[in-house]
Amino acid sequence: MARRLGAAAIMGLAVAAALPAKDAPRERLVPADGLVAARVGGAAMTMRIDPAMIAMPMLDSGHAALAGLKPGPFAMRFAVGPRLFTGHTAVAPVVLPGAAPFKRRIGWAVQARTAGIAGAIGPGGLPEPLVRFTLRPPIAGERTVTLPMMKAGGLFGDWGASDAMILVGGQPMRLRFDPHHPRTLATAGAAVRLAAAQGGTLSGAPAPVEIAFGIARPVRTLTLARPLAIGPLQLAVLGARNGDYGRTSAIAEAEPDPDELVVVARGKKADPARDRLNLGADMLARCSSILFDKPARRITLTCA
Known part of the structure; x- marks a missing residue:
């Protein structure tokens, strides 16, 4: 067995x-x-x-x-x-x-x-x-930002994705680079933190968005009153996965229904370590490269 x-x-x-070959x-x-x-x-x-x-x-x-x-x-x-x-x-x-x-x-x-x-x-x-991921040819006026690489966990070493770390509301959040999916997405817990830190509101009905392995999850639109700066990138509108690793019911509606009452049940507190923001092709289209420097544990993003 x-x-x-x-x-x-x-x-x-x-x-x-996974040790590098000599040559x-x-x-x-x-x-x-x-x-x-x-x-x-x-x-x-x-x-x-x-x-x-x-x-x-x-x-x-x-x-x-x-x-x-x-x-x-x-x-x-x-x-x-x-x-x-x-x-x-x-x-x-x-x-x-x-x-x-x-x-x-x-x-x-x-x-x-x-x-x-x-x-x-x-x-x-x-x-x-x-x-180095070469997303498109470089253009004049590009700028770079270098972000620390977060530990991926695991008893024997880093096993997961090579995520960068950003600060949201003064606390670390995982940032993943996902150029092969069209839309920037946040897990529910990440969306709640982004909304609190940047003045976010939800709008639109949930729509299915493919995440991986053919699995689609319900996603709503999160609009940030104060865009989140990631180096040269300014993130103002993104998708919020409204039921994954947290709940988005704490985020204000862009056009709230005065007759709607939202009741949030007590439950296990969400783990902020699972909060993650995935930058999709809608944002990474502005970038020419992503460099993963594994020994230095840093990721450099070059964008216009």
């Missing part, structure tokens, strides 16, 4: 053994679409290097079978909103263009993270110490 661990422990193992180049340049011709185990496939992805490579079950991966002793579980996925892991060699083969613990589940793509890997899982 497979030995089942929590996601933190499993993904910690993914990075614990690996110092910096990897990732194209705008992130797609690379990879080889995992015994199979060639197209993978995406994704700044929003966790360090552990993830495949769908069909490509894991093509690669000859066999379930190891460590199973995995992970959640997208309220949906819980289960899958398997195994250690196998990975080959990416311009790099020597390197071994990683690879996870797979029935469903693909992104339809039509075999799998994905985040910057934390690559052997190069510097990973």
Whole structure:
């Protein structure tokens, strides 16, 4: 029977053994679409290097079978909103263009993270110490901001996505770079904090927005009276996931209904460490590059 661990422990193992090969180049340049011709185990496939992805490579079950991966002793579980996925892991060699083969613990589940793509890997899982995502050609007048990289957790090391840290209301918040999703989104807890700090109001009916693995979550529009500055970027309008990792019922309505009474039940206090803001393509279209400097634990964003 497979030995089942929590996601933190499993993904910690993914990075614990992730040491750069001696002859690996110092910096990897990732194209705008992130797609690379990879080889995992015994199979060639197209993978995406994704700044929003966790360090552990993830495949769908069909490509894991093509690669000859066999379930190891460590199973995995992970959640997208309220949906819980289960899958398997195994250690196998990975080959990416311009790099020597390197071994990683690879996870797979029935469903693909992104339809039509075999799998994905985040910057934390690559052997190069510097990973630069080239989103578009640079233009005159661009400015840069350098942000600290937050610890991703895990008993054996950083296993999760390579998130930056920003301050909202004087407290840290995770910032993730997600150029392959069109809209900037905040988890519910993050939306509440942004609204409190920047004077935010909600509007519009909830609409489904795809997050990952084909899972859509209800999202409303959050408008900030005082835009949030992230270096050269000014974030004034974003999506709020109104039921994930918190509740948005504490945020004022842009056009409140005088006859509506909102009752908020007592419950477990939301964990601010889970609050996260994902910058989507609507904001990152203004940026030419994102540089992940893993040894220095910092992320540099260059935008107009």
